[in-house]
Amino acid sequence: MLHGIELILNQVLMVLFPIWTYHLLFQKKGSRQRFKPMLVLVLTISLLLTLTFSINYYDTFYFDLKMVPIIIAFLYGSNPCGLLIIGITVVYKIIFNDDPPLITVINFGIISGLLILVAKKFRTYSDFKKIFLISTLYGLITITRGILLVYTNHSQEIGIVFTFSFITWLTLLSAMFIFENMNKQMELELKVQRAEKFDVVGQLAASVAHEVRNPMTAVRGFLQLMSDDKNLTESQRRYIHISMEELDHSQVILSEYLSLAKPATTDLKILNLKADLENIIELMRSFTNLQTISIVSSLEDRLLIKGDSSEIKQVFVNLLKNSIEAIGEKGEIMVSAYQNGKYVIVEIEDNGQGMSETQLKYLGTPFYSTKDKGTGxxxxxxxxxxHSMKGTISVRSKQGKGTRFTIQFPSV
Incomplete structure (x- = not known):
């Protein structure tokens, strides 16, 4: 009995220890990559260890934790990562365990299909939904094993199979907890870094902007007076006009810096986001009149959030302007807003030039802009x-295909 427990604990350790090592040493590197080589390497090590030192019972069946690295690869890596781990599993079982090739490929093909479907929505779920989803999925796998045992006249082994499946489920939840905990720590670190950058920008803006604005206003006033002089040549008037335009542009930049320096609004009111979005979309359509860009909207009727109407306008005008500039002359912008449980979701999607992985990584940080003349x-x-409204912004983009901004607000 003690020897059996020792073997099971060794299996658990062989799976969880490499995962811990990955998070401690490699998780912060390339976290946005589609394919994560270090994660694949670590999960491959876990997979090979658990398959090599599997527990044999009744001289017919083997117990291992291969499903843990397989599921983790799909859910916390990517589909390519998961398919590679599945491929390694199939090859190992055919070569070393003498499993029937066709049945093995079909079984793991079905598992791959299920995990690919699950992974699409998995990252958007709450912790409870993630646990429920994975528990249900693994429960179905366990039930199919039980049915197979009954069908092959091995019903006496159902008890031990369900016991091993319960241990696998606990190990899987432990691995999920490791990934979720570390991901939250990384998000917290990013928020702290962003807050520090905003604080630096705010101090800079507060200390410099007003002092710079005073001489700029005086210069613009004198330029305005000079432009009324009838003795000026046409080229002199043009130079004065250009100078005044550049001063106005500088004033706009200073205003943006001062907006960053302002404290977050605390006097939030209940708003119907649909009404604000309709006004903003109507306003932005005037910017697209000279271009063949259409703005298509799909807004649900009752979208109640707590916020400030002027700041909401500032957010969505900025995002729509970015989409218009990303498209250029011809394209479409889709704006959709809907209720999703306790949240109101707004999606702004364009078919513009899109962004690279590097651009996405730094998006939203002060002074970083993808535009030539942008201030960031x-x-x-x-x-x-x-963030001051307890919301989140996420971005998905692909170069040459377009960009989608997803803004999530707590619903009232």
Missing amino acids: VGLSLCYKIV
Whole structure:
């Protein structure tokens, strides 16, 4: 009995220890990559260890924790990561365990299909939904094993199979807890870093902006007076006009910096987001009149959130302007807003030029812009406003295909 428990604990350790090592040493590197080589390497080590040192019972069946690295690869890596781990599993079982090739490929093909479907929505779920989803999925796998045992006249082994499946389920939840905990720590670190950057920008803006604005206003006033002089040549008037335009542009930049310096709004009111979005979309359509860009909207009727109407306008005007600029001359912007449980979701999707993985990584940080003449302040301000309303912004983009911003607000 003690020897059996020792073997089971060794299996658990062989799976969880490499995962802990991955998070301690490699998780912060390339966290947005589609394919994660270090994660695949670690999960491969776990997989090979658990398959090599599997527990034999009744001289016919083997117990191992291979499903843990397989499921983790799909849910916390990507489909390519998961398919590679599945491929390694199939090859190992055919070569070393003498499993029937066709049945093995079919079984793991079905598992791959289920996990690919689950992984699409998994990252958007709450912790409870994630646990429920994975528990249900693994429960179905366990039930099919039980049915197979009955069908092959091995019903006396159902008890031990369910016991081993329960241990596998606990190990899987432990691995999920490790990933979820570390991901939350990374998100917290990013928020702290972003808050520090905003604080630096705020101090800089508060200490410099007003002092700079005073001489700029005086210069613009004198330029305005000079432009009324009838003795000026046409080229002199043009130079004065250009100078005044550049001063106005500088004033806009200073205003953006001052907006970052302002404390977050605390006097939030209950708003119907649909009404605000309709006004903003109507306003932005005027910017697309000269271009062949259409804005299509799909808004649910009752979308109640707590917020400030002027700041909401600032966020969505900025995001829509970015979409218009990303498209250029011809394209479509889709704006959809809907209720999803306790949250109101707004999605803004365009078919513009899109962004690279590197651009996505730094998006929303002060002074970073994907535009040649951008200041990197407008989008930073959007993030700050949304976070002050207890919301989140997520971005999906692919170069040449377009970008989708997903903004999530707590519902009232």
